[in-house]
Amino acid sequence: GENVEQHPSTLSVQEGDSAVIKCTYSDSASNYFPWYKQELGKGPQLIIDIRSNVGEKKDQRIAVTLNKTAKHFSLHITETQPEDSAVYFCAASSLGAGSYQLTFGKGTKLSVIP
Amino acid sequence: NAGVTQTPKFRILKIGQSMTLQCAQDMNHNYMYWYRQDPGMGLKLIYYSVGAGITDKGEVPNGYNVSRSTTEDFPLRLELAAPSQTSVYFCATQGLAGESEQFFGPGTRLTVL
Numbered sequence: 001g002e003n004v005e006q007h008p009s010t011l012s013v014q015e016g017d018s019a020v021i022k023c024t025y026s027d028s029a030s031n032y033f034p035w036y037k038q039e040l041g042k043g044p045q046l047i048i049d050i051r052s053n054v055g056e057k058k059d060q061r062i063a064v065t066l067n068k069t070a071k072h073f074s075l076h077i078t079e080t081q082p083e084d085s086a087v088y089f090c091a092a093s094s095l096g097a098g099s100y101q102l103t104f105g106k107g108t109k110l111s112v113i114p
Numbered sequence: 115n116a117g118v119t120q121t122p123k124f125r126i127l128k129i130g131q132s133m134t135l136q137c138a139q140d141m142n143h144n145y146m147y148w149y150r151q152d153p154g155m156g157l158k159l160i161y162y163s164v165g166a167g168i169t170d171k172g173e174v175p176n177g178y179n180v181s182r183s184t185t186e187d188f189p190l191r192l193e194l195a196a197p198s199q200t201s202v203y204f205c206a207t208q209g210l211a212g213e214s215e216q217f218f219g220p221g222t223r224l225t226v227l
Contacts, residue, residue: 001173004156006156009154032214034214034215034216041220041221042220042221043118043204043206043218043219043220043221044157044204044218045218046215046216049214049215089156089157091156100208100214100216101159101162101172102157102159102216103159103173104156104157104158105156106154106155106156107154107155107156
């Protein structure tokens with residue numbers, strides 16, 4: 001089955017700096033790579049995703065890059081703000097019967113220091 | 115719209131007891147999922163359903179059962195609770211086939227003592 005490794009496990013940045021979280025996956029059949037943000041006491045929420053036919057995707061201060069050859073993808077957050085502090089999870093999946101069976105990384109706890 | 119709701123929010127069980135975690139959605143989504151999240155770990159898929167009457171095992175199904183008699187509800191049953199089932203449980207839904215975003219409920223924190 002799929003295995004997703006995520007680094008670093010914790011990350012502290014100064015407000016306004018950039019943050020980068022990296023993930024690798026093992027199954028070359030995976031074609032969908034979402035990133036979820038989880039705030040304390042809440043369920044994860046999708047912040048951005050990318051499919052295998054795209055190398056990069058951007059949404060305001062958030063961007064994701066994908067390297068299918070190397071089987072790794074990264075989340076980039078620019079101009080970080082205190083409200084970006086949360087746990088971020090990457091995941092990988094292939095589409096099966098219309099459903100996505102996501103395999104998650106272990107998460108990165110991001111702290112943005114004002 | 116409430117989205118995805120889960121009850122209870124918290125529960126303490128004794129070893130060997132049984133319980134049902136409830137998940138309900140008003141998004142008319144066909145696909146529903148149950149995950150567990152252990153401390154410092156990512157989410158692991160327990161069971162999922164692609165529609166009423168259809169369920170299938172995920173990565174960690176042992177010790178759990180599910181049913182899907184309606185589109186709206188997807189309960190997770192724990193039989194003979196064990197300390198290893200201490201975790202936070204999340205239910206999630208997904209819309210049409212091929213739509214990718216999963217919407218998560220607020221979770222149920224379960225402790226087995």
